[in-house]
Ligand SMILES: Nc1nc2c(c(=O)[nH]1)N[C@H]1C(S)=C(S)[C@@H](COP(=O)(O)OP(=O)(O)OC[C@H]3O[C@@H](n4cnc5c(N)ncnc54)[C@H](O)[C@@H]3O)O[C@H]1N2
Ligand code: MOO
């Protein structure tokens with residue numbers, strides 16, 4: 001007699017797992033290494049940006065009041081007393097009807113309050129001196145990039161848990177973070193179980209298949225921001241699996257196994273959890289694929305028993321492992337980003353359990369559309385290559401039609417979702 005398992009709703013299963021999700025630790029990395037990491041602290045402006053009034057153009061800095069009488073018929077003349085480039089500061093006092101030749105990015109000289117672009121000035125020499133004239137008045141503030149106009153000292157710029165993209169890198173550099181406080185990447189152990197598994201470089205022999213889950217999961221861990229630690233594959237032998245798993249538990253923040261979680265004669269994970277003294281949080285989820293997904297915890301450390309079937313394994317990772325990793329990376333939005341899209345084909349299968357259909361979402365003329373990719377069975381591997389989303393069809397529904405608006409969870413969107 002096999003043990004009877006009671007499926008629990010997906011959201012309840014996720015909640016159970018998340019009770020054991022921990023906030024991670026911090027570490028410092030050089031700014032050059034920070035791209036792709038997650039901020040461990042809020043980023044606040046500790047000075048104004050720009051830090052001084054500066055010129056947004058190449059031209060002449062003037063005192064706007066001097067230009068008040070300028071017109072087409074009566075140009076006003078200024079003596080050009082100095083030239084400054086970006087990084088230089090004017091040395092001379094600017095008296096009435098004097099100007100400083102100034103380049104983009106240079107600090108506005110004291111007393112000046114407007115910039116005249118080269119294109120609207122007429123520059124000439126007379127008696128060994130340089131002059132320029134203009135034919136229209138300028139107001140104070142014309143063509144000035146003001147101190148603090150980008151951001152003011154004390155403003156919160158980016159919060160803890162934010163993915164460091166190239167824009168965040170620019171901010172970190174602007175505020176002088178040669179070293180950046182980032183979330184330490186969690187170490188995620190991986191075992192693939194199954195006596196049928198060949199190494200990637202092996203030729204096919206009768207009854208055996210190549211181990212694809214290990215490489216898929218490695219990539220999913222990397223995509224999520226963790227460090228995959230692949231311990232290799234295990235044959236379906238309870239003792240060997242038990243010893244191997246027990247030996248590595250200390251080394252990792254969480255452990256993923258694939259395969260061996262169902263009710264087959266060689267599915268040893270249930271026995272192994274028992275021998276480890278781990279508490280099984282659930283061993284059946286009302287979802288397809290991945291209904292056999294089992295999660296256990298030992299002294300707060302999560303053991304994810306993902307299905308051996310590739311699509312079920314993939315979905316199990318995204319639903320249960322991803323939010324745990326992202327929480328360790330300080331994310332307040334650890335779940336997959338959620339949105340809605342218009343279904344482009346009929347999907348007549350009824351859904352006794354909530355179905356996560358590997359799908360492709362795309363935008364066209366301001367609308368989002370979704371199409372399932374490949375065959376919707378949990379042992380399918382090829383559909384995964386085309387999927388950029390999971391279409392979520394709630395349990396208890398009778399099938400969906402072309403034109404229906406359905407929920408989709410995005411697999412490759414960095415933003416994430418708070419629930
Ligand atoms: N009597 C029942 N049989 C099954 C049930 C059930 O409820 N009652 N559930 C089915 C469902 S649903 C799934 S999903 C699978 C889950 O099986 P396991 O998690 O125990 O995984 P295995 O038996 O080890 O393997 C299943 C399948 O996946 C292939 N596999 C395994 N590892 C890999 C790998 N690393 N790379 C690629 N493919 C892998 C394996 O060869 C099998 O074909 O159980 C159903 N049975
Ligand atoms: O767990 Mo199985 O993936 O439901 O197909």
Ligand SMILES: [Mg+2]
Pocket residue numbers: 259260261262263264266267308
């Ligand atoms: Mg099995």
